[in-house]
Amino acid sequence: MFIDPHAHMISRTTDDYEAMAAAGVVALIEPAFWVGQPRTFVGTYVDYLSTIVGWERFRAGQFGIRHYCTVGLNSKEANNEELAEGVMEWLPRFALKEGVVAIGEIGYDEQTPLEDKYFRLQLELSKELNLPVMVHTPHRDKKRGTSRSMDVCEEMGVDPSMVIIDHNNEETVAETLQRGYWAGFSIYPSTKMGNARMVEILKQYGSERIIVDSACDWGISDPLGVAKTAELALKSGISEETVRRVCYQNALDAYGQSGQMKEEDWLTPPAIDQRTVYEGNSILRGGRDPLISVPGEERKANLIIE
């Protein structure tokens, strides 16, 4: 069983859901993010939030995957003040929805004053609602941006155990762990982490508070990032217990602090969910062995469309 605690499924196809379910992903978290181009109306942002708390959750359930999300104003769009003000007004309405496990992904992109302002306002909201926080660390000036994100969390009085610092790399991990935060790693080709590098990090740092995710989105990325990293780690001699913690348990412990994500959700789902929103996972039903397949592979092999 795996959890992918960072996956933008709104940008992915049904092939991806099928492949993830077949690979053993039982639950995933969809952080609110920048959809690839800026939104220019508050209403489109509101409808986006409504999509990730409703429609995408339903879509995932049809493939036997439990879907959770985080809500927040991302750092890029925080730079559009008019939009940002509008989104901040609506955000509390979404933060208490079922399956919302954190405020996120929030933080810095270009580290502007507006990004700083809305990062702090959202940290305040997370404290008020007692929700964990998912922090997106910047691609550029990363090391300093990551340190600064943690400084601000502490300044705002947010407990590091409630914060997942995501998109870590070799340069940021030591400080993130040392300061008591959860350290997320996004196995995302070219720009973030590769899984061979991830295995080296596991060898060096072990499993405590380390979380592996795919961050798959509209770019060239891999929804099987977690499953493939688990397989590579096992082949490289990392213990099963370490793999279980970084690819499943730690994410559950960190985001479970919201009270909105429990193992029972996929192991023994309530009757109402089984009638309406969750088809059940075939791996959990003992149907098949986990299988890592290339998305679309099965589709190409099957010529007939019924």
Added chain:
Amino acid sequence: MTETPKTLLHRWVSAQSGDQADWLAEQLETLAAGGPERTLYIFLGFAPRKLGKADLFLTEADKAAAEAAHPGWRPEGWSVDGAARVLGLLTYKSDRAFVDVFKDLRRTSDLGEMIALYRGLPLYPDPESLFFEVGEGLRSNLKPVFEAIAHNNPFPRDRMDEHRWNHMILKALFVDSQLSPIVGLKDRANPELARILIDYANERWAAGRPVTEELWIPVRPFADHPEIAPLLATATAEGRLTKEVLS
């Protein structure tokens, strides 16, 4: 004295509220007093957290009481949190029109909330004002939201015009939803619907796809109708349909 839907919901939810009975009572009192809409949002958000998502436990007497309180209302299959949400909405005293409150709730709702909001339709004030909202729910691609309106809910039977009704039946077939839980399936049958359904069956047969037996329930009353009989005769002659299915 006959109980109202609101008093029934109150009784059922209270019975399953466990150690949250005081919280529930306090919240309902606040909602009844009116005040900022935020109170309502917070109650709706906390309902599953406080009360859980177990199925509503209903006896035969409870089901009969529901029928007496509002003919056609079948709350079986509701959950405790869903029932609490409808109760909260019925209890909240607002300065705004009910439909305006409903619209804002609907467009920011999560899946469980949206299902609950639509299941409560027959119990709300000013039913005519809700037609647009009902249309949005029926157009949804979320099958459980569609079914919250279409199944075990008398609102469509009691309030929809023929066009909307017919399209709801057709969509139910199209999204592989059952017809039998639709309240008034036989009462609201009409020749236009029978014609559409036979067309639909022909399309399915042409594509080599199966046709559900339920499709014939609203067709049967018009089997001898001058516009319907010839269509059925053609399908029977071509061997696609048997007389037994229609009897």
